[in-house]
Amino acid sequence: MGSDIANETVGCTIDSGPLSLGKILGNRFFLYGVSLFCFFFGWDYLARTLGGEGSSSLARPAEVIVALQDLWDNELADYKLLGHIWASTQRVVIGFTIASALAVPLGLFMALNRYVNAIVKPLFDLLKPMPPISWVSISILWFGIDETSKVFIIVIGTFVPCLLNAYNGVRLVDPELYDVIRMLGGNRRDEILHVCFPASFPAIFAGLQISLSSAWTCVLAAELVSARSGLGYIIVQGMNLSDPAMVMGGMAVIAIVAWGTTLLVSLLERQLCPWKRKIAGL
Numbered sequence: 547m548g549s550d551i552a553n554e555t556v557g558c559t560i561d562s563g564p565l566s567l568g569k570i571l572g573n574r575f576f577l578y579g580v581s582l583f584c585f586f587f588g589w590d591y592l593a594r595t596l597g598g599e600g601s602s603s604l605a606r607p608a609e610v611i612v613a614l615q616d617l618w619d620n621e622l623a624d625y626k627l628l629g630h631i632w633a634s635t636q637r638v639v640i641g642f643t644i645a646s647a648l649a650v651p652l653g654l655f656m657a658l659n660r661y662v663n664a665i666v667k668p669l670f671d672l673l674k675p676m677p678p679i680s681w682v683s684i685s686i687l688w689f690g691i692d693e694t695s696k697v698f699i700i701v702i703g704t705f706v707p708c709l710l711n712a713y714n715g716v717r718l719v720d721p722e723l724y725d726v727i728r729m730l731g732g733n734r735r736d737e738i739l740h741v742c743f744p745a746s747f748p749a750i751f752a753g754l755q756i757s758l759s760s761a762w763t764c765v766l767a768a769e770l771v772s773a774r775s776g777l778g779y780i781i782v783q784g785m786n787l788s789d790p791a792m793v794m795g796g797m798a799v800i801a802i803v804a805w806g807t808t809l810l811v812s813l814l815e816r817q818l819c820p821w822k823r824k825i826a827g828l
Contacts, residue, residue, distance in 0.1 A: 605791035610798060613784075613791035622783060623774050631803055633775040637693065637768070638761045638807070641700025645757065649705045650750060653712025658738065670709065678703030678760070679767045691772035696765065703764035704757035711753025715746030744819075751815040755808060762804040777803075 586607050593606040605613070617627040625633065656663040656670075681702050689695040723741045732740065769778025777796045784792030 603790065605794050609791040610795045613789070613795040614799070617780065617792070617795065622780065625775050627799070630776055630780055631799060634762075634765050634769065634777045634800070635803060635807070637696050637700060637765050637776070638758075641697045641764070642704050642758055642761045644697070645701045645704035645761075646708050646754060648701075649708035649757075650712045650753075653709040654716060654743075654746070656709075657713045657716035658742070670706075674706050674710075678764050682767060682771050685768075686772060696768040696773070699768045700761050700764045703760045707753045707756040707760060708750075709753075711749050711756070712746065715749025715753075716742055718749070719745040747819045748815075751811065751819065754811055758808055758811060759804065762800060762807075766800065 590606050590608075593604045593609075596603050614627065617630075620626070622630070652662075652666065656666050678699055681699055685695040685698045685702075689698060719742060723745060724737050727737050727741055765776065766778045766781070769776040770782055773779045773782075777800050780796035780799075781793050784790070784794075784796060
């Protein structure tokens, strides 16, 4: 009984009643479609208003599709579109993996051990406000313009959210949960394994989601400065060629690929945190 309650998940309710206009208008997938239609319609209208075909200020959606098709079929700096996508994704995955592997355990140790917290927290608070982009120049001086400098910037940009959420995830665990373990005869090890870690997982994964978004921001910044491949390089070339369709195409691909990687993290969270409650209807 207790196990069932602990693992309870409140999901979306399914209404099997007759179809009606109200249900269609309230369906989330219909609303998704309306949102996307309004976005692309407004984008196209704004592009036509600013100058129409061949405008040097804003490309229309159809022009962006043509530019992406051209990148798909033809090479840009020895890579086609898939090659540039893979180059950026590879950098993000490596940097994100290194940062999360270091930051999450360190954040947990800081929250669980006051001595580790006393040693690490002052340095962390000193470095935390510094924007990752400010590290671009020093990373090039240290590592040159090869892959190491780009991965370093991503690690710096993703480290802070991972550590901060892991730290706060442990600190914000309800103290009553520890009382339950103690009443059942549990020791400190049981508190950590059966209360602390499971209760902090949702906060940790929230930090991973934020870090992944930061990773794509950082890889773009790194590729804007020094790269011969990647989606940031496509944007730079579009800017140099005064081609807004190429610039916006690179931006669109970054958004799509970043959304895909974020979705993978969400799926992993569902597998590792089946006890996380969901709000009905969302």
